[in-house]
Amino acid sequence: MPALKGQKSALFVVAALFLISGGVRAVTGLEPAMATAQQEKLEDVAQSPESPRADLDVVLEALNTREARIRERETALDDRLMALSAAEGELNERLAELQAAEASLLNALALSETANDTDIGRLTAVYENMKPADAADLFEQMAPEFSSGFLIRMRPESAAAIMAGLDPQTAYSVSVLIAGRNANAPTQ
Secondary structure (H helix, E strand, O other): OHHHHHHHHHHHHHHHHHHHHHHHHHHHHHHHHHHHHHHHHHHHHHHOOOOHHHHHHHHHHHHHHHHHHHHHHHHHHHHHHHHHHHHHHHHHHHHHHHHHHHHHHHHHHHHHHHHHHHHHHHHHHHHHHOOHHHHHHHHHHOOHHHHHHHHHHOOHHHHHHHHHHOOHHHHHHHHHHHHHOOOOOOOO
């Protein structure tokens, strides 16, 4: 029986080796099958509507739509900037025209004022050279506000001779106007 016992242990060892070999083959043989099954599962997930790929497509579509809106806004802003730039250029041209017109008007006013002063100066000289009695008769017909303007411009001797020929009430009115001319002028 010792020989039977040795045979049993040898059979046991051979059976164990077969089992180990079968297990190794089963594990290594299952690996490609498992990989194929996993690949098929991934493809099914990618094609299903709840898949991450479908979510990615939705996000991509939203981003593309947003980018198109942003491009439209940029185009609108560029158009607006160009319109503002053109309006600013036109405004600057108009401003330059207005400044030129203002300068021209100021020159015309200065010329007019100079001409007016020249005319009043000549008329004052005419009144100064008149006989005081004739000038007084003329000044008697003028409004006191008007005649006082000439008397202020005259030499004091000529103005005094004309004032002496005026009616006392008229002379008083003219004197009050002349005295009050600078009453409201600032002192400081």
